[in-house]
Amino acid sequence: MINIDSLTVGADPEFFIKDHMGRILPAVRFTSGNKESPENIGNDILIHQDNVTLEVNFKPQKTRQDFIEGVQLAMDALRKRIAPNELVITPSMEFTDYELKMFGDTAFEFRCDPEENIFGPSKYRMEHLLRSAGGHVHIGWGEADHREQNQIASWCDLMIGVPGVLLEDHIWAAKRRHNYGKPGSMRRKPYGLEYRTPGNEWLRTSESIGMMFDLVSNCFETSLVKGMRSPLDNTNSVKKVQRCINLSDSKAALGLLKQYEGYVKCM
Numbered sequence: 001m002i003n004i005d006s007l008t009v010g011a012d013p014e015f016f017i018k019d020h021m022g023r024i025l026p027a028v029r030f031t032s033g034n035k036e037s038p039e040n041i042g043n044d045i046l047i048h049q050d051n052v053t054l055e056v057n058f059k060p061q062k063t064r065q066d067f068i069e070g071v072q073l074a075m076d077a078l079r080k081r082i083a084p085n086e087l088v089i090t091p092s093m094e095f096t097d098y099e100l101k102m103f104g105d106t107a108f109e110f111r112c113d114p115e116e117n118i119f120g121p122s123k124y125r126m127e128h129l130l131r132s133a134g135g136h137v138h139i140g141w142g143e144a145d146h147r148e149q150n151q152i153a154s155w156c157d158l159m160i161g162v163p164g165v166l167l168e169d170h171i172w173a174a175k176r177r178h179n180y181g182k183p184g185s186m187r188r189k190p191y192g193l194e195y196r197t198p199g200n201e202w203l204r205t206s207e208s209i210g211m212m213f214d215l216v217s218n219c220f221e222t223s224l225v226k227g228m229r230s231p232l233d234n235t236n237s238v239k240k241v242q243r244c245i246n247l248s249d250s251k252a253a254l255g256l257l258k259q260y261e262g263y264v265k266c267m
Contacts, residue, residue: 002224010060010138013200014053016088026103027054045074067213091199092132092176118153122182132176135200140191149193152223154230157183159219161197165253168201174248183245
């Protein structure tokens with residue numbers, strides 16, 4: 001039986017790194033860890049380079065406060081590792097071809113595992129000089145089957161993806177959505193799923209970190225604990241949400257949140 005106590009929330013955010021002159025530094029300078037063999041820097045915090053960004057994975061948590069503290073612990077560990085340089089929390093950045101070549105071969109490695117999309121294959125407009133940084137959320141509840149994963153993924157766009165358009169309402173978020181973070185993007189996991197639509201800006205403050213836990217918890221409770229059918233159950237409503245996220249349309253996001261305000265409770 002699925003209940004709210006089954007929920008665990010984790011994440012694997014990515015960040016850029018800059019020096020005191022504002023120059024972006026490749027993450028490979030700060031860790032030898034990679035996706036296949038991440039580096040453990042203590043407290044179950046794993047880091048590795050992902051293209052030019054530094055990615056961190058930390059232990060999933062069951063409560064809002066533990067999630068906030070777990071994220072902040074990981075962020076503090078990252079800042080200590082890269083000091084005196086700084087983390088840059090932005091969903092995308094553009095580079096010159098010269099800069100990327102100076103970074104080395106890792107700046108041209110795109111080694112993401114295949115993702116699925118509940119709405120069918122996604123169309124991406126890959127830009128050669130753009131690099132993105134996600135804030136993917138891992139939602140766990142035990143042994144997950146495809147029906148449960150599809151059910152919660154459908155809710156994620158409404159409860160997390162649409163509010164995310166308001167949280168990340170600027171050109172660099174829009175540019176990332178051309179490359180990554182399409183509505184309905186996920187990876188199936190044995191414990192649940194990885195929702196891949198969010199960028200990394202929800203990691204800026206304790207308030208926004210707590211907000212993400214609230215949105216995930218609301219989504220999980222509504223979809224799997226209460227078993228409510230997603231309001232995105234017809235072609236027209238799906239297209240509205242897809243258009244809102246794909247075009248980074250904040251006005252449409254406000255309209256959708258107003259339309260479905262009985263479901264999205266945490267904004």
